[in-house]
Amino acid sequence: MRDAHRLLRDATREAHERLDAQFAGFDLATRDGYAGFIGAQASAMMAVEAALDAAGAERVIDDWPARRRSDALRRDAAALGIEPHPLDPPALAGEAAIAGALYVVEGSRHGARFLRRQVADGLPTAFLDADQAPGSWPKLLDRIDPILYQPEAEEAAIRSALDIFDLFATAGRVWMKA
Secondary structure, rough: OHHHHHHHHHHHHHHHHHHHHHHHOOOOOOOHHHHHHHHHHHHHHHHHHHHHHOOOHHHHHHHHHHHHHHHHHHHHHHHHHOOOOOOOOOOOOHHHHHHHHHHHHHHHHHHHHHOOOOOOOOOOOEEEEEEOOOOOOHHHHHHHHOOOHHHHHHHHHHHHHHHHHHHHHHHHHHHOOO
């Protein structure tokens, strides 16, 4: 079996790079910049997590409830005095679409340690400090690979992942203007 998650990585590379460049516009060393970052993350993440819940993400990854980070974002937002509102949740139909969405939201954890170092002292960091059980990423990838065994499933996962990147980009644009 080939590594379907590598296909996802390659197919979403440009969207991922664009989103990283966009979010680099939030100055995490300032309260306002960090508040915008948390607002954008929360607006998108709450929508994606609601969609994953509705679609039955635990069918793809059994520990899905422990992976959610919306509550951490809500705590950070409250401490910063901002009120993020979720965007419209994406439609996630089927395990391949769920897998694509999970790939994006779980993959975003990898940059958290790097971003955390940029945050000014005294700002709330529950979201960036959210624990991940050891082996969580490889476990997810092991689940994704057999789901994406046919071209139609691969295409559905790629579309879903790109939709999630677009949702975060939309949230970023909204909060950059705020």
